[in-house]
Amino acid sequence: MPPTSPDVPGRFLVSKGILRIDRFMTAAIRLGGLGIIIAVFGIFVFIVSQVLPLFRGAKVEETSAIPFAAGKAPLVFGIDEWAELPFYYEGGSEVTFVDATGAKPPQTLPLTLPGGAQVTAASYISADQLVVVGTADGQVGTFTVSYDAEFGDSGKRSIVPSVTIGEFYPVGTSGGSIRSVGYGDSGDSKVAAAVQESGGKLEVHAVLLRQKRSLMGSGKLTKEGAYDLTPLLTGAPLQLRVPRTGDSVLVTTAEGVVDYIFLGGDAPEKRQEFKPFGEGRKIGSIDLVFGDVSLVLTDDLGEMSIFSLLVPEGGEQRVFVKTKTLPNLAGPASFFARSQRNKLFLTGSGAQVSLRHSTTEQVRWEKTVGFEVKGAVIDAKCASFALLDSDGNLHRYSLDDPHPEAGWKAYFGKVWYEGATKPDYTWQSTSGTDDFEPKLSLRPLIHGTLKGTFWALFFAVPIALLAAVYTAQFLRVEVKRVVKPMMEIMASLPSVVLGFLAALWLAPIIESRVPSVFLTFAGVPLTAAVVGVAWSRLPAQHRARLRPGMEWVAFIPIMLVAAWIFWSLGPVLESWICVVRDASGNPVTDPATGRTVMDFRAWWPQATGTPFEQRNSLVVGIMMGFAVIPVIFTIAEDALSNVPASLTAASAALGASRWQTLRKVVLPIASSGIFSALMIGLGRAVGETMIVVMATGNTPVMDWNLFNGMRTLSANIATELPEAPVHSTLYRTLFLGALVLFALTFLLNTAAELLRHRLREKYKLV
Amino acid sequence: MTVTESNGATAAAKPAIEVNGVDFCYGSKKALSDIHLTIAPRQVTAFIGPSGCGKSTLLRCFNRMNDMVHGARVTKGEILVEGVNIYEPRLEVIDLRRRVGMVFQKSNPFPDSIYENIAYGLRLAGERNKKVLDEAVEQSLTAAALWDETKDRLHESAFGMSGGQQQRLCIARAVAVKPDIILMDEPCSALDPIATLRIEELIHHLKQDFTIVIVTHNMQQATRCADRTAFFYLGEMVEEGPTTKIFSTPEKQRTEDYISGRFG
Numbered sequence A: 001m002p003p004t005s006p007d008v009p010g011r012f013l014v015s016k017g018i019l020r021i022d023r024f025m026t027a028a029i030r031l032g033g034l035g036i037i038i039a040v041f042g043i044f045v046f047i048v049s050q051v052l053p054l055f056r057g058a059k060v061e062e063t064s065a066i067p068f069a070a071g072k073a074p075l076v077f078g079i080d081e082w083a084e085l086p087f088y089y090e091g092g093s094e095v096t097f098v099d100a101t102g103a104k105p106p107q108t109l110p111l112t113l114p115g116g117a118q119v120t121a122a123s124y125i126s127a128d129q130l131v132v133v134g135t136a137d138g139q140v141g142t143f144t145v146s147y148d149a150e151f152g153d154s155g156k157r158s159i160v161p162s163v164t165i166g167e168f169y170p171v172g173t174s175g176g177s178i179r180s181v182g183y184g185d186s187g188d189s190k191v192a193a194a195v196q197e198s199g200g201k202l203e204v205h206a207v208l209l210r211q212k213r214s215l216m217g218s219g220k221l222t223k224e225g226a227y228d229l230t231p232l233l234t235g236a237p238l239q240l241r242v243p244r245t246g247d248s249v250l251v252t253t254a255e256g257v258v259d260y261i262f263l264g265g266d267a268p269e270k271r272q273e274f275k276p277f278g279e280g281r282k283i284g285s286i287d288l289v290f291g292d293v294s295l296v297l298t299d300d301l302g303e304m305s306i307f308s309l310l311v312p313e314g315g316e317q318r319v320f321v322k323t324k325t326l327p328n329l330a331g332p333a334s335f336f337a338r339s340q341r342n343k344l345f346l347t348g349s350g351a352q353v354s355l356r357h358s359t360t361e362q363v364r365w366e367k368t369v370g371f372e373v374k375g376a377v378i379d380a381k382c383a384s385f386a387l388l389d390s391d392g393n394l395h396r397y398s399l400d401d402p403h404p405e406a407g408w409k410a411y412f413g414k415v416w417y418e419g420a421t422k423p424d425y426t427w428q429s430t431s432g433t434d435d436f437e438p439k440l441s442l443r444p445l446i447h448g449t450l451k452g453t454f455w456a457l458f459f460a461v462p463i464a465l466l467a468a469v470y471t472a473q474f475l476r477v478e479v480k481r482v483v484k485p486m487m488e489i490m491a492s493l494p495s496v497v498l499g500f501l502a503a504l505w506l507a508p509i510i511e512s513r514v515p516s517v518f519l520t521f522a523g524v525p526l527t528a529a530v531v532g533v534a535w536s537r538l539p540a541q542h543r544a545r546l547r548p549g550m551e552w553v554a555f556i557p558i559m560l561v562a563a564w565i566f567w568s569l570g571p572v573l574e575s576w577i578c579v580v581r582d583a584s585g586n587p588v589t590d591p592a593t594g595r596t597v598m599d600f601r602a603w604w605p606q607a608t609g610t611p612f613e614q615r616n617s618l619v620v621g622i623m624m625g626f627a628v629i630p631v632i633f634t635i636a637e638d639a640l641s642n643v644p645a646s647l648t649a650a651s652a653a654l655g656a657s658r659w660q661t662l663r664k665v666v667l668p669i670a671s672s673g674i675f676s677a678l679m680i681g682l683g684r685a686v687g688e689t690m691i692v693v694m695a696t697g698n699t700p701v702m703d704w705n706l707f708n709g710m711r712t713l714s715a716n717i718a719t720e721l722p723e724a725p726v727h728s729t730l731y732r733t734l735f736l737g738a739l740v741l742f743a744l745t746f747l748l749n750t751a752a753e754l755l756r757h758r759l760r761e762k763y764k765l766v
Numbered sequence B: 001m002t003v004t005e006s007n008g009a010t011a012a013a014k015p016a017i018e019v020n021g022v023d024f025c026y027g028s029k030k031a032l033s034d035i036h037l038t039i040a041p042r043q044v045t046a047f048i049g050p051s052g053c054g055k056s057t058l059l060r061c062f063n064r065m066n067d068m069v070h071g072a073r074v075t076k077g078e079i080l081v082e083g084v085n086i087y088e089p090r091l092e093v094i095d096l097r098r099r100v101g102m103v104f105q106k107s108n109p110f111p112d113s114i115y116e117n118i119a120y121g122l123r124l125a126g127e128r129n130k131k132v133l134d135e136a137v138e139q140s141l142t143a144a145a146l147w148d149e150t151k152d153r154l155h156e157s158a159f160g161m162s163g164g165q166q167q168r169l170c171i172a173r174a175v176a177v178k179p180d181i182i183l184m185d186e187p188c189s190a191l192d193p194i195a196t197l198r199i200e201e202l203i204h205h206l207k208q209d210f211t212i213v214i215v216t217h218n219m220q221q222a223t224r225c226a227d228r229t230a231f232f233y234l235g236e237m238v239e240e241g242p243t244t245k246i247f248s249t250p251e252k253q254r255t256e257d258y259i260s261g262r263f264g
Ligand SMILES: Nc1ncnc2c1ncn2[C@@H]1O[C@H](COP(=O)(O)OP(=O)(O)OP(=O)(O)O)[C@@H](O)[C@H]1O
Pocket: B026, B029, B031, B050, B051, B052, B053, B054, B055, B056, B057, B058, B069
């Protein structure tokens, strides 16, 4: 503060109060501005923090190594969902459980096999906690290893294992010892299959069982058939897999061929034989990932491919097609464990351990451990896995990979999903964890956003800009005073209302009158142009009857009549060109009236091969256009009106017509403002949610077809966020969608701002 | 045009503008009443009078700039420009404005280069020939005594000029379309004495080719550059005559009072 000398008269001193208010306001405004910047930045940081985990690999850490089956030869081993009490089974009449914490000594539970049979082969289906065994006398059976959590008095959890023996079925020739077993259970059909040694030869046999269902609930399990599949095989069987679908058997042979044998029909049928790797290559391993429609195959050199069951284009049956290639392993896979929640699987060769994801073809984690891995198992929660080494020690690892299905490729690349005929950009999310692959490509959504925006602006921009120009430069002031507030009211219409109107009122009208809509949209502007030209040719004394700016009085009735004529001409046009034809190309006749069917809805898909939906881009374009028009109009009109009257007067005084003044003076000066208007309109269209949610089918398709729907990023967030569990992949992916939207608008706005700045520099009025 | 051959002496005798009993209203408010006035060609006529007496209004009637004002209209009488009633419906107002140019009180160059400002009027008329445009720009700038200052920066923004230069640019712009009449509404009100002097010299020079009507509050200016002067008061024209006569021996008492500074 400058020192105030006492002789300054009081009237020159600014009062303390004013200074205080001034300082306070300065501080408050600065605070507010900073607050806004911080808030926006905070939102950005929050979104990014939600998105980042999607792009992280798996976190794996060894937690402990325990002596497990030292000196033993376990056929199978497994683990409970808490990964505390692993078990192994040697093929005898007991199952051994080892406390991973080391608190209690190993405990065994007895297992009574029917007839004291001797087990020669076993496999573990972790999802069902089911051990499938094959016996020396040719039987295949199962037993369940289940765990129950019990809470003691102190509230401490203890896990109580139990072993329950299941059914045993004679498979194939009696007495032949079983080399390997497979078991698939889909609930109402079960397949048990085995490679059996018989007379020095290897045979493959399978039993199909069906659960008869009746009104009284699930009925008895009956044996549908027992088959010898050996004659169907290409060569000597090596490995056998039975998918959970319970309708087929997969056998690899010594010749490097996979035989796909289907049992769901009346008799076993070889659907397919294929050589997954090149000539002369052998199959190292065959395994099914979660969902049981994709095969992970490695060859004898460690090359890895995934084959999926799908109906190829032009085909009729589901067969295995190579869909993916993953990085090579060090050699043929010597162990395999799969997640029971997603498409993750753990495999490797020797000391190499690799965690991979089948959908995205990604290696999530890989390490060479200090021992040779004999076997692996992933717990039911996919939160840990265990590796068995050749000394019988069990190495336990914690596994943290919440978003294995995410990644750049999943979001922006083409992915060949299970069951699809080709790699594609697909959005088809799932919030649950079932065997359905979540399809998370953002491309269709970005496409939908751009498509919706394009069509909306396609309708809105010409109307809004021309209206703004007319209102600002031609319309008489007294009319303008009515028009402008009306447009502003229009801008404040909630988009829910517009969406509601679009879906329930506009969509059905448009659906039935597409040719009319087109004719009207093309015809009315054309009429306006023709009438305008004619008007300007009229001698001055006739034009003088309407004062400048009142021409609309004559134009509007003409336009209304024109609109009505074009609207009524729609069906006429439809009856000329929209001949609906049947499969053989003959016009279809309506059986009720006996006349040829003329219907645009049916004609369009036939003529163009693209679909016609009731809730389509045309509806969205018009309705969203309706939402965008007032935004663009208001801002553009302001920009146009703010062009100094002195300049328009200067132009007029030099003998410019209204149009010349507009084109040469008003538009260039207002260009930066008009540009802002367009950008704000664009922003509104890009972010618009409710209209799109309600007025489109929300189908995430990728085309520019005017008669198809779309799904936009914003609509996607609105529809799916309520379904997405917090911190799930879908939840984070929706945030990624938000981030993309953010980036999209940011990019557009920055580009626009730069351009606008240049325009403003060029036509600045100083 | 049927009188092209009788261009010479007869045209000089014919008045440039005739105002016959004009009443003018802004809405319901009367701004001019019963104005009778004849403006001779190739002469400078000054309009003087106190603020709000209707000088600008009358000036703006001559090129119908008042059309742009909502509710403004001539309610009585007629205005003839070179013998043609300019309020007749058949008349194209654009044609009128090409013949009656205007310079405004505040300079108002377009946000464009000096060259484009001058060429604007010609381009409006469809002139595309670069040589013709170049020539017209040079001529008009020379006529506006601006050529020497601007010939090296023709393609720079007009906003880079001083206020006085900008006003002369506006005059050059009006001159470029070669009108018959140039209306000037207080063209020097925002300028310093030297710039004012230069514009006055310019007016003096321009009167060889154009009929000039100038509104001014500056008595000296009127005496310096006007051949004839009209004095307005409260929407009426009080007196009109040769400038020397108006300023030395006015007929009306109110004129005398005004020019001697007793009111206004
Ligand atoms: N656009 C308008 N709308 C309504 N009234 C107007 C308008 N322009 C001028 N007037 C009125 O008409 C009268 C004459 O105005 P005019 O501008 O012709 O005065 P002037 O003689 O040019 O004054 P000054 O010397 O101050 O420029 C004034 O009373 C003014 O209030």
